[in-house]
Amino acid sequence: MDLEFSPKEQEFRQEVRSWLEANVPATPLPSMDTEEGFRLHQEWEKKLFDARWAVVSWPKAYGGREAGLTEWLIFEEEYYRAGAPGRVSQNGIFLFAPTVFEFGSQEQQDRYLPKMASGEEIWVQGWSEPEAGSDLANVRSRADRDDERGGWVLNGQKIWSSRGTYGHRLFGLFRTDPESKRHHGLTYFMVDLASAGVTVRPIPQLDGEPGFAEVFLDDVFVPDADVLGGPGEGWKIMIATTGSERGLNLRSPGRFLAPADRLLALYQERGNGDQVLRDAAVQAWMDAEAYRLFTFGTVTKLLDGGQIGADSSINKVFWSQMDVELHATALKLLGGYGELDEGSPDAVDGARWLDGFLFALGGPIYAGTNEIQRNTIAERILGLPRAK
Amino acid sequence: MRLAYTEDQQLFRETVRDFLEGACTTDKLREAWAADTAITGRWTELAKIGVTGLVVPEEQDGLGLTDEEFAAVLESAGYAALPEPLLESAVAAGLLAEFAPGAGRLERIASGEATAAVLLPGQPFAIEAAQADVLVVGTTDNGVSEIHVLNPADCTLTAQRSVDRSRKLYKVEFAASPETLVASGDAAAKALARAADRGALGAAALLLGLTKRMLDMAVDYAKQRVQRGVLIGTHQSVQHHLANVLIKLEFARPVVMRAAYSLARDLPSAARDVSMAKIYAGEAADLAARNALQVHGAIGYTEEHDLQLFMKRAWALGAAWGDAGHHRDRVAADLLGGAPAQLTPTF
Numbered sequence: 001m002d003l004e005f006s007p008k009e010q011e012f013r014q015e016v017r018s019w020l021e022a023n024v025p026a027t028p029l030p031s032m033d034t035e036e037g038f039r040l041h042q043e044w045e046k047k048l049f050d051a052r053w054a055v056v057s058w059p060k061a062y063g064g065r066e067a068g069l070t071e072w073l074i075f076e077e078e079y080y081r082a083g084a085p086g087r088v089s090q091n092g093i094f095l096f097a098p099t100v101f102e103f104g105s106q107e108q109q110d111r112y113l114p115k116m117a118s119g120e121e122i123w124v125q126g127w128s129e130p131e132a133g134s135d136l137a138n139v140r141s142r143a144d145r146d147d148e149r150g151g152w153v154l155n156g157q158k159i160w161s162s163r164g165t166y167g168h169r170l171f172g173l174f175r176t177d178p179e180s181k182r183h184h185g186l187t188y189f190m191v192d193l194a195s196a197g198v199t200v201r202p203i204p205q206l207d208g209e210p211g212f213a214e215v216f217l218d219d220v221f222v223p224d225a226d227v228l229g230g231p232g233e234g235w236k237i238m239i240a241t242t243g244s245e246r247g248l249n250l251r252s253p254g255r256f257l258a259p260a261d262r263l264l265a266l267y268q269e270r271g272n273g274d275q276v277l278r279d280a281a282v283q284a285w286m287d288a289e290a291y292r293l294f295t296f297g298t299v300t301k302l303l304d305g306g307q308i309g310a311d312s313s314i315n316k317v318f319w320s321q322m323d324v325e326l327h328a329t330a331l332k333l334l335g336g337y338g339e340l341d342e343g344s345p346d347a348v349d350g351a352r353w354l355d356g357f358l359f360a361l362g363g364p365i366y367a368g369t370n371e372i373q374r375n376t377i378a379e380r381i382l383g384l385p386r387a388k
Numbered sequence: 389m390r391l392a393y394t395e396d397q398q399l400f401r402e403t404v405r406d407f408l409e410g411a412c413t414t415d416k417l418r419e420a421w422a423a424d425t426a427i428t429g430r431w432t433e434l435a436k437i438g439v440t441g442l443v444v445p446e447e448q449d450g451l452g453l454t455d456e457e458f459a460a461v462l463e464s465a466g467y468a469a470l471p472e473p474l475l476e477s478a479v480a481a482g483l484l485a486e487f488a489p490g491a492g493r494l495e496r497i498a499s500g501e502a503t504a505a506v507l508l509p510g511q512p513f514a515i516e517a518a519q520a521d522v523l524v525v526g527t528t529d530n531g532v533s534e535i536h537v538l539n540p541a542d543c544t545l546t547a548q549r550s551v552d553r554s555r556k557l558y559k560v561e562f563a564a565s566p567e568t569l570v571a572s573g574d575a576a577a578k579a580l581a582r583a584a585d586r587g588a589l590g591a592a593a594l595l596l597g598l599t600k601r602m603l604d605m606a607v608d609y610a611k612q613r614v615q616r617g618v619l620i621g622t623h624q625s626v627q628h629h630l631a632n633v634l635i636k637l638e639f640a641r642p643v644v645m646r647a648a649y650s651l652a653r654d655l656p657s658a659a660r661d662v663s664m665a666k667i668y669a670g671e672a673a674d675l676a677a678r679n680a681l682q683v684h685g686a687i688g689y690t691e692e693h694d695l696q697l698f699m700k701r702a703w704a705l706g707a708a709w710g711d712a713g714h715h716r717d718r719v720a721a722d723l724l725g726g727a728p729a730q731l732t733p734t735f
Contacts, residue, residue, distance in 0.1 A: 378627030
């Protein structure tokens with residue numbers, strides 16, 4: 001074992017830290033799910049991109065630094081330690097981009113990746129439908145062939161599309177073979193949300209802001225150039241994306257280490273020696289640390305040529321529960337101030353703990369509910385027979 | 389950065405696991421339950437593959453390895469619920485190596501001829517004290533620490549009976565004298581603290597192995613037990629009980645590995661890291677025991693079923709070497725006692 005960072009990695013950390021100290025906005029930006037906040041977050045992404053910090057693990061040609069996994073973890077630790085803004089482009093750069101790199105043509109990569117990295121185009125998820133939530137294979141939205149125009153005509157409805165309200169392009173699955181069932185006959189499309197026939201209905205989340213949306217598609221034309229991979233290959237390609245979502249990319253340890261440190265500080269300010277809250281705060285800190293160590297183990301495995309696979313389900317259940325507990329503990333420490341939202345003059349720290357709590361509550365649901373994850377763990381790792 | 393046991397360490401762990409699969413069957417465990425001592429010829433066999441002398445210095449015929457190898461091997465011992473006092477002997481050996489390396493005691497541990505027993509401050513009982521070649525006792529009175537090396541024959545030993553009957557516990561009354569004293573003051577306090585950390589790390593590693601064993605048993609059972617015409621393992625309620633155990637286990641393992649790493653290097657965070665390891669492994673084993681029992685149903689509630697051999701060891705080890713409350717206090721004191729702790733490293 002070697003749990004030290006190399007001199008080169010420490011140098012990298014110092015470089016990240018210095019840049020962030022000089023550039024992170026002194027006051028937090030408004031929620032990225034408001035019109036103004038969305039724009040300001042896009043501007044922040046551009047600033048990151050211009051300094052080549054937006055997509056550190058990407059190739060240099062697309063604005064990255066070709067950072068390895070360890071450096072990526074370091075970047076994330078520093079990013080959240082500095083209190084930098086949330087990543088409005090995250091569904092693109094973390095979830096979708098790995099798929100574009102693996103399955104996209106050179107032309108598609110050149111056309112989409114630079115604008116994705118700079119925050120100019122924000123990508124929106126198009127997975128769920130009213131009848132296809134955790135049961136994603138039940139997708140009904142369809143795409144019909146249009147040979148004349150050289151493309152497809154899309155009809156249907158997507159829901160819970162994160163960043164859908166203000167975002168620009170959607171990636172998702174559509175049924176191209178009307179005879180097909182379940183995960184067969186699905187194709188992976190990239191849809192310009194400015195196209196004729198697209199209607200976006202914002203859906204306010206628990207925090208009151210429209211963080212996701214319902215997207216209606218009525219005879220929306222999509223050219224062949226915006227099909228990822230071949231017709232019928234959608235499921236295989238989608239699995240690659242959700243793999244990165246549950247695996248490393250979506251929730252780096254840095255995202256929990258920073259609030260865990262802040263939670264201890266909050267306890268020291270307001271804990272009043274309460275033993276129950278002390279144990280809860282310490283547990284949250286230890287869980288963040290355990291998550292970091294677990295991730296080190298995963299990175300080691302990947303560097304040795306291993307795969308994440310179904311292990312990502314173990315990971316997802318853990319971080320989503322940890323995030324809820326961490327923020328619930330903070331609210332208890334705030335006592336009567338915990339319920340104040342950012343509109344209150346006496347809200348503590350701009351009500352960030354309440355905001356974080358409301359955000360965390362989605363964790364056990366999105367990216368495959370934790371119940372689905374436990375089924376996956378039971379069947380694919382423990383080898384139990386398929387649930388009836 | 390690399391969080392994984394080396395190939396050599398993994399090989400050592402697998403070798404011990406393979407050996408114990410044959411040498412420490414559940415039938416043999418039941419023999420240990422019935423006997424006055426759990427120490428058998430298996431101890432000598434373990435010595436041949438270096439296990440008994442793992443942390444004994446090379447000068448005394450041991451392997452002179454670190455807490456990393458110690459933790460890796462104890463995971464396998466836990467999986468088999470090895471009844472010999474491997475953990476306790478190693479803790480005693482560490483103290484002997486520092487303060488009383490002579491008289492051939494360490495050599496006899498390494499060769500498998502003998503075991504050593506240990507009683508640290510705060511511990512009520514010593515395991516296999518009557519059988520031991522030597523008994524190492526630590527005391528702390530009015531803030532003054534001492535370490536004594538005793539002949540068990542000179543002590544009054546009162547046998548107790550553990551819920552896990554392979555743990556042969558003794559209450560120890562002894563007469564400390566200048567002749568038995570080998571260390572005192574700060575040196576003794578420091579060594580006793582380190583010995584307690586090694587014990588807690590070892591217990592955490594044993595608990596990892598026990599967790600895996602109980603999970604394996606419950607998974608196997610869920611795959612073959614049919615009720616109402618279906619395998620019980622097809623029920624999501626059963627699946628989720630077992631998935632929850634695996635999640636606990638998979639997150640406890642890197643925590644235990646990091647504690648081994650820190651203790652092997654005597655890093656400033658070692659005590660906190662060890663406490664975290666004991667908490668996480670203890671919780672994993674506790675959940676494994678409860679859920680494995682639930683999945684087995686009534687058959688798991690019997691003495692005739694082997695599950696109890698592992699559950700009872702897990703319960704005993706959960707409280708031994710500092711229970712969760714003790715270790716939570718240590719972590720909290722470290723994190724909240726002084727300046728606010730930072731998870732993100734500073735340099």
